[in-house]
Amino acid sequence: AQKVTQAQTEISVVEKEDVTLDCVYETRDTTYYLFWYKQPPSGELVFLIRRNSFDEQNEISGRYSWNFQKSTSSFNFTITASQVVDSAVYFCALNGGATNKLIFGTGTLLAVQP
Amino acid sequence: KAGVTQTPRYLIKTRGQQVTLSCSPISGHRSVSWYQQTPGQGLQFLFEYFSETQRNKGNFPGRFSGRQFSNSRSEMNVSTLELGDSALYLCASSDKGIVGETQYFGPGTRLLVL
Numbered sequence: 438a439q440k441v442t443q444a445q446t447e448i449s450v451v452e453k454e455d456v457t458l459d460c461v462y463e464t465r466d467t468t469y470y471l472f473w474y475k476q477p478p479s480g481e482l483v484f485l486i487r488r489n490s491f492d493e494q495n496e497i498s499g500r501y502s503w504n505f506q507k508s509t510s511s512f513n514f515t516i517t518a519s520q521v522v523d524s525a526v527y528f529c530a531l532n533g534g535a536t537n538k539l540i541f542g543t544g545t546l547l548a549v550q551p
Numbered sequence: 552k553a554g555v556t557q558t559p560r561y562l563i564k565t566r567g568q569q570v571t572l573s574c575s576p577i578s579g580h581r582s583v584s585w586y587q588q589t590p591g592q593g594l595q596f597l598f599e600y601f602s603e604t605q606r607n608k609g610n611f612p613g614r615f616s617g618r619q620f621s622n623s624r625s626e627m628n629v630s631t632l633e634l635g636d637s638a639l640y641l642c643a644s645s646d647k648g649i650v651g652e653t654q655y656f657g658p659g660t661r662l663l664v665l
Binding site: 474 | 572643
């Protein structure tokens, strides 16, 4: 069975702090894909990153970075120098097997205080 | 390209009624997936359509159905509404709907069942 765990329900930080959102996944597939989405209060899920199971290189995009470690089945997301606009719910998702169905974690609510 | 659009954005219905939600995918995308988001169950996959055919279905009762038209637009229908059907319904589109392909989400339809 596939499963995604986001143990942090809510995180509150002050602007300019760095924050890491944790994501742990379970799958028996050898080929799989991991995603992060951002959901602002408006409700739309905004795609942030896609990573396949064969590419463990960390990725950086501006203030965002992702750390993928197959050894610990984790795909963590770090925001450097957080800003109020980063406040949202962040979802980690897994896709593997024979369909494109996304398995989502329960999400982490990030509140960035000014 | 325009993003995924969903109509209506908000809907209030009463128990026992039925409802139809609409989704227009990104131009050129042929796969449309539907997800239900509730506070209790999180984000759950409903079904996926490709070339007017339902390819995959989640674990939802038969009251939930959908279809896709030749222009890839999709509708989902919920009959005999129950209070528990109150949720944010999100539509996502991707090019071919293959494993690992990024899905782009619409703003969602918020359904309230009274």
